[in-house]
Amino acid sequence: MINIILNNEAVTMPYTKDHKNKTREKILESSFKLFALKGFEGVTVNELMKNCGLTRGAFYAHFSSKAELYSESLKFAASGTKLASFKPEDIPSKKWLALLLDEYLSLEHVRGEHTITCPLAFLATDINMQDDEIKSAYSDVYYGMNSTIMKYATSYTDCDQHDILSVTTMIIGAVAIARTLPDQESIMALLTACRREAGLKLGGI
Amino acid sequence: MINIILNNEAVTMPYTKDHKNKTREKILESSFKLFALKGFEGVTVNELMKNCGLTRGAFYAHFSSKAELYSESLKFAASGTKLASFKPEDIPSKKWLALLLDEYLSLEHVRGEHTITCPLAFLATDINMQDDEIKSAYSDVYYGMNSTIMKYATSYTDCDQHDILSVTTMIIGAVAIARTLPDQESIMALLTACRREAGLKLGGI
DNA sequence: TATTTAATATGATGTTTATCATATATTATA
DNA sequence: TATAATATATGATAAACATCATATTAAATA
Numbered sequence: 001m002i003n004i005i006l007n008n009e010a011v012t013m014p015y016t017k018d019h020k021n022k023t024r025e026k027i028l029e030s031s032f033k034l035f036a037l038k039g040f041e042g043v044t045v046n047e048l049m050k051n052c053g054l055t056r057g058a059f060y061a062h063f064s065s066k067a068e069l070y071s072e073s074l075k076f077a078a079s080g081t082k083l084a085s086f087k088p089e090d091i092p093s094k095k096w097l098a099l100l101l102d103e104y105l106s107l108e109h110v111r112g113e114h115t116i117t118c119p120l121a122f123l124a125t126d127i128n129m130q131d132d133e134i135k136s137a138y139s140d141v142y143y144g145m146n147s148t149i150m151k152y153a154t155s156y157t158d159c160d161q162h163d164i165l166s167v168t169t170m171i172i173g174a175v176a177i178a179r180t181l182p183d184q185e186s187i188m189a190l191l192t193a194c195r196r197e198a199g200l201k202l203g204g205i
Numbered sequence: 206m207i208n209i210i211l212n213n214e215a216v217t218m219p220y221t222k223d224h225k226n227k228t229r230e231k232i233l234e235s236s237f238k239l240f241a242l243k244g245f246e247g248v249t250v251n252e253l254m255k256n257c258g259l260t261r262g263a264f265y266a267h268f269s270s271k272a273e274l275y276s277e278s279l280k281f282a283a284s285g286t287k288l289a290s291f292k293p294e295d296i297p298s299k300k301w302l303a304l305l306l307d308e309y310l311s312l313e314h315v316r317g318e319h320t321i322t323c324p325l326a327f328l329a330t331d332i333n334m335q336d337d338e339i340k341s342a343y344s345d346v347y348y349g350m351n352s353t354i355m356k357y358a359t360s361y362t363d364c365d366q367h368d369i370l371s372v373t374t375m376i377i378g379a380v381a382i383a384r385t386l387p388d389q390e391s392i393m394a395l396l397t398a399c400r401r402e403a404g405l406k407l408g409g410i
Numbered sequence: 411t412a413t414t415t416a417a418t419a420t421g422a423t424g425t426t427t428a429t430c431a432t433a434t435a436t437t438a439t440a
Numbered sequence: 441t442a443t444a445a446t447a448t449a450t451g452a453t454a455a456a457c458a459t460c461a462t463a464t465t466a467a468a469t470a
Contacts (some may be wrong), residue, residue: 012415014375015415019416021469039330041334047302059458123330126324135387136247139386142382165395170374172378172381173377193374194371219437220437224437224447271429
């Protein structure tokens with residue numbers, strides 16, 4: 001169906017245009033989960049590929065290095081969170097922010113059971129062991145989160161940039177620390193405390 | 206000078222009683238700094254030992270594995286923080302808490318320039334890639350921080366356990382995230398926002 | 411169905427690294 | 441100063457792993 005003329009010769013295309021893109025996304029999604037769970041050094045290229053039904057051989061057709069995959073999967077995860085897929089028309093800002101807090105500060109999120117977990121909370125310190133490009137990807141995600149929340153919070157309350165910074169910092173810290181706690185009760189206590197506090201800060205939600 | 210009778214024979218003691226302890230502490234202190242900077246997987250036993258003027262050969266006379274050193278250095282760092290060395294008689298609780306926040310949320314701390322950095326902030330997610338004993342050491346440190354702050358905050362204000370949890374979570378998150386930010390200005394903005402917020406929460410300090 | 415070529419898999423390599431085995435250095439006492 | 445024993449250093453090993461080179465598979469067209 002599709003022909004590309006190259007050097008005056010017809011060249012066949014054995015795979016459909018976006019087969020590779022689909023595979024790439026599959027690798028990104030499943031890799032992010034493993035990275036979040038075990039850290040950059042804690043997982044091997046082999047494992048990452050096996051995790052999505054491929055072998056390490058296919059890897060270098062998609063990414064030039066493990067570090068590049070890490071960086072790309074970070075951006076991918078950020079774009080897939082509820083935060084990033086927010087549609088402002090769907091629902092009032094105030095209600096949406098409340099739902100966001102509920103989900104973000106949930107047991108399921110802490111346990112990594114959400115389809116996509118927040119890289120900010122799961123990889124906070126892992127990032128610092130990587131190079132500047134990765135750190136930069138991380139802080140971009142962080143500022144993105146802040147400006148989205150800021151945008152919708154200011155529509156119904158008068159909190160300023162400082163308030164938002166302190167709230168995002170707290171909820172990210174809450175999930176990161178909750179992951180280290182030994183039992184469900186301790187985790188819930190922390191999440192509940194931070195949920196209440198964040199709600200107050202964001203205009204009583 | 207010191208004789209120990211063992212199997213009816215006098216045994217000489219080539220090194221003074223606590224030479225080994227001193228060395229052990231030296232290893233713990235310098236290792237924690239490296240672990241905090243580069244993570245568990247990011248640093249080798251060789252580096253850790255070279256960092257305090259020894260070689261890898263001496264290592265296994267002090268610790269049975271790299272993981273054990275990690276766990277021990279975590280506890281060591283926690284015991285060495287300003288928080289742990291707090292003397293209640295020295296200074297009024299309120300003033301001391303204010304100083305603590307100032308130091309904790311300082312540029313120097315974020316840069317790792319303090320003699321001892323806070324393991325909670327520097328290793329938050331690195332911990333989750335380790336085994337349960339290490340996670341347990343981490344959460345012990347976290348709860349220790351909470352109860353110390355709680356103890357002194359309640360002496361002059363009426364905040365409850367939930368308030369303390371949300372404050373500690375925020376300041377730990379603040380330092381962890383600040384470390385990922387690209388420039389001093391961004392770091393200061395975050396630290397300042399959280400310093401203000403924490404001060405309000407802890408009775409206006 | 412044959413052909414072409416992209417996608418994926420398998421095999422191989424060189425390096426890094428935790429840990430072990432053994433040798434050397436150091437120092438408190440006799 | 442000689443001795444004994446601990447502390448430290450050096451040498452060796454085996455496993456793990458990222459990446460490269462090469463082979464196989466599979467699918468779109470003629």
